[in-house]
Every structure is written in structure tokens, then in C-alpha cells.
Amino acid sequence: MRAESPGPQHEWLDGAAGPVVRPYTLTGGRVRPPVAGFDLVAFVLARPAADATGQPGFQPEHRRLVELARRPAAVADLAADLNLAVGVVRVLLGDLVARGLVAVHQPPTAAYLPDDNILKAVVSGLRAL
């Protein structure tokens, strides 16, 4: 049986077309994560023995996130690495937190201002660019 299968040959499906699957299909239509938070620069870190294989209902993207979070990774970086919308990544991360696979380290809030030593380090780091 031979059918026109969508593939790389499709002239109207190039990289610029973006994902063909609607974004929130991955999350089963959920637009809000089961736990709140996940600032764009919150760091996600997989728990030492985290294993996302065999978790019911998980997508390959869940497992990719756990692998990427073996080292601390910011939410924005994870979204870019997976080429997914931030909102989608937040939902998936919420699943991972709910199952105890990753921990999330929120950045300091507005009330916090880095001390002078940090600001100095930023300035000298920038000068060295």
C-alpha cells in the first residue's frame, strides 16, 4: 500500500513551518502545570536516581526533560532545546515535579537584589567578553 506520507519531501513542511502538532497536544490539552511557578530562569535539576522511563502517560518529551536536567538547566533553555513553547514545558515540568523526578530552584524574587559583589562580578565578566 502506498500513500503520500508526510515527510521531508513535502514542500510546504520545511523547518520554518514549525511543529505540525498543535502545541498543547503534548500535554493532553492542559495549559496550566499541576504546580505553579517555573520562572523562565528557574533552574530544573533531576533528582539523582530519577528515571522517567515506564512512567504511565509520559511523552518522550518528559524523558528528554529529565535527561536535560541531569545538569541544572533553566526553563527557558529547556524550552529552546526541546523547541517547545514555554507554557508547554511548564506543564511537562509540573508532571515531573509531581512525580518527584526533578526539583525546581526558583530564582530570587523582586524583593531580592544581588549584592555589590555579584554586580561587580557581572561588570567584570562583561568587560572580559
Added chain:
Amino acid sequence: MDSVRSDRQVAAPRVPLALKILIAGGFGAGKTTLVSALSEVRPLQTEEVLTGAGVDTDDISGVEQKSTTTVAMDFGRITINDDLQVYLFGTPGQDRFWFLWDELAFGALGAVVLADTRRLADCFPSIDYFEQRGVPFVVGVNCFDGARRFGLEAVRDALDLDPEVPLVLCDARDRQSGKLVLISLVEHVARQRGEPVPVG
């Protein structure tokens, strides 16, 4: 707002401190160019999916039927050291995405407002936004080819900037120029804190 529990683990990898700097300005003012020039990694882009209906409409299943649209967000990263990273986020240019700014601005160290002297008024909304929310910012006048050069004082007057807000000329395509804008922002933040720099 709830915060996600963060458990500290013994011998876990150190989590860096991430500082967030926003790059704002009118459409075509050079935001994407500046982020690209400064980022140590390929210009990253992520997108936020916006849902059409208000966030108040909640349903039990969490499955919501709304029209969605996506807005691309440019961002870049500068690693200062193992424990310190600077993230640059270009703000969405269109007015209808203002609410995204609130999230971007939350906890931000400060902002760079890029101004194009050919369309100076385009950056008024950005300046208003940061002034109202008390987010420290600097204005970078992007020197486009062929744009008429104005004196900085004329630009400052036209923007009605507070005297302490730094105003610098820059070329958004040039990394060295862009980093000087960031440095002026960080120094401005340090001055605003009003704490004397510890000696020795």
C-alpha cells in the same frame, strides 16, 4: 503565587544564580540584533503560547478550549562564571503582549530600552512601563546607518528621561558596543541601590 518546593540535596550540582535583563524598545529598534550580538550561544528563541480567553475561566479538568496564538521570545545567555549567568530576554514588541512583560519583568535586574531616533516615540511605552514598575533601565540609542544623529541631550529631552537614567549611544550589531550598554545598566543598578561599594 505558589512557589515550587526546592529541596536541597547533599552533593547535588550547584545551581547557578541567573540574572534576568530585559531588552525592550519599539518594533525594529534592534532588540533581536542586540540579543544575538551578546549571547554566547546561538540566538535562542522560545515561544509562549497565548490563550485567547481570560485566565479566569477555569474548569475542573484543566482542559480548556481556546484559540491559541504564539509569540516568539528571543533570549540569550552570557555565562559570567560557574555560579552566575545573565539571561537576556527581548520583550515582545506588540502592545497586545503587555501581560507577558509582567512575567518577564518579575525579578529582573533591569532593562535596556533601545531607541531609534527615526521613531523615538516607539520606545515611550517601554520607558513608561519600567518607570511605573520601578525597574532600573538604561536607554541605548541605536545608531542606524543613515539615521540622523541627534545630540544625546536632545534625545534625553525628547524622551523626558530622569537625569539619573543613563543614555548611551550604541550599535546593536556590535558585541563590544552592546556589552557597554549592559555594563552601564549594571552600574546604574548598583548606584540605585545606594549602598556604598565595600572597600577592600
